[in-house]
Amino acid sequence: MPAPTTRTFASPVVEAKSWLQGLTFPPERPLIDAGQAAPADPPPDALREVIAQAALGDPAAHHYGAVLGQGPLREALAANISATYGGTVTPGQVAITSGANHAFCAALAALAGPGDEVLLPTPWYFNHKMWLDMAHITTLPLPCGPGLIPDPQEAAALLTERTRAIVLVSPNNPTGAEYPPEVLAAFRDLARERGIALIVDETYRDFTATPGAPHGLFADPDWDDTLIHVYSFSKSFRLMGHRVGALATSPARLAEIEKFIDTVTICPTPLGQIAALWGLENLGQWVASQRDEVLARQSAMRDAAPALAEAGWHLRGLGGFFAWIEHPFPTDATTVARALTGEAAVLALPGTFFSPEGDAMGRAALRFAFANLDAPEIGQLAARLVDFKGP
Structure with missing residues (x-):
């Protein structure tokens, strides 16, 4: 092989x-x-100063940390997601990862294996396809129409007994399309009906053209039975090289994801987490x-x-x-x-x-x-x- x-x-x-x-x-x-x-x-000067001070004065910034991320950052991000989307997210439903790509790979490692299938709308984000290939997971392409919005009914016709997840990216990379809340809700309903996961990569969440919450998925009290939310601090705080991202899902899934993170990176970088926490607390404007x-x-x-x-x-x-x-x-x-x-x-x-x-x-x-x-x-x-x- x-x-x-x-x-x-x-x-x-x-x-x-x-x-x-x-x-x-x-x-x-x-x-x-x-x-x-x-x-x-x-990053802005004030954030760079925070990173520099931590590097010089905080010995813990150079040690291994918690596999699923530092507690204060998980708490702050859970509160941020709850406020942004008008839902309820707890720190126990949040993990910090070494970037959004790492979050995606960790989620897939807990969901699917060789011979399983994952649905990707096309055009797709190429790193998602690359990971599925390397993990021996079959990609089900879902062509988007002229409006570049995937159709839940067309997706339903492609799903099989081997399908383990649907992956959406909004705002989309590469097309820029922002998926309407009703489309995301329809995909959530489809995934829940079929007993599979819905992964929504929202790396560009902070740059949506439509004001207000991008969707209402977190308002569902049972959101974590289906939804896996992927986020990145890279673009929002310009922390690309520090590799700090996140995902939100059920505690049961996080227990599986923890095994992957512990094996691949052991923990997300402490300096990146210090920077992300300070950014959440101070860089909203x-x-x-x-x-x-x-x-x-x-x-x-x-x-x-x-x-x-x-x-x-x-x-x-x-x-x-x-x-x-x-x-x-x-x-x-x-x-x-x-x-x-x-x-x-x-x-x-x-x-x-x-x-x-x-x-x-x-x-x-x-x-x-x-x-x-x-x-x-x-x-x-x-x-x-x-x-x-x-x-």
């Missing part, structure tokens, strides 16, 4: 970054990097200001849409840090993306990185991440796309 890692594809981000090798970009036309959705700026900036970037992308459409580029999805844009060329998106890098000094990821092989939607579109692009730079991005003559 082949090694698990050989069952999946190479890291799409690493592959895309390799396209830059040997290229130079003059100062008057610098690279516009819309490839990765990670803010380039460090700052995060709100970051959301305003992200919404301004979405607005700039929306303003550019008519000019893009005239040149054959069609904005199909927008939200979070992402724009999902169909290209006007007869060739596949990978060829278009590579040509964009060299000829237009624009790095974006092709839809083929987020889709099954041969998928028409993936071949036709690219994902543009604007985590590090302000409104003028988005205007420049649009101008370069309009001027691009194709591969």
Whole structure:
């Protein structure tokens, strides 16, 4: 049997970054990097000071900690989730992980094994697909329609006795789509009816365009019999390198997840948890200001849409840090993306990185991440796309 890692594809981000090798970009036309959705700026100064003080003055910051995370952070996050969603979440239903990807892998390790199935809407988040491949878990692709919202009824027709979970990402990576509360509720009902888990990855929760609670799933007093909520502090507090994320689910599932975390990382990093706790307690207004900036970037992308459409580029999805844009060329998106890098000094990821092989939607579109692009730079991005003559 082949090694698990050989069952999946190479890291799409690493592959895309390799396209830059040997290229130079003059100062008057610098690279516009819309490839990765990670803010380039460090955390705010006050948070960096907290990290520095902990590193110098708190010996426990360098020791092993509790496998499921530090108690004060679990308490604070449980309170935050309860307040954000208008539900009831206890610290015993929360675990801290080494990033959101770790949370996803830990959840799947407690749910499914070789020969089991997990449903992923397409376009999918490629790291989710990579983990399922490596774990010998079959992926059930659920194609999204033109609105990029998965259909619960279509999902129901795909589920089998081997299906163990449905995975949703909202706001979505890669399309930016925000799933309506009623859609999420319908998927919850479907998962509960079939006796399987609903994993909702809300890494970009703090950057939704719709005000108020993203959904009402936590208002259900029995939410933890079905829902597994995945969250990340990376984007909200710019703690990418500290690898601190979280999940919320039932205490029974956490007991199984604890085994995985103890085996893989032993515990989440103490410094990252110290930073996340301070952020939850002190950076609410700052995060709100970051959301305003992200919404301004979405607005700039929306303003550019008519000019893009005239040149054959069609904005199909927008939200979070992402724009999902169909290209006007007869060739596949990978060829278009590579040509964009060299000829237009624009790095974006092709839809083929987020889709099954041969998928028409993936071949036709690219994902543009604007985590590090302000409104003028988005205007420049649009101008370069309009001027691009194709591969």
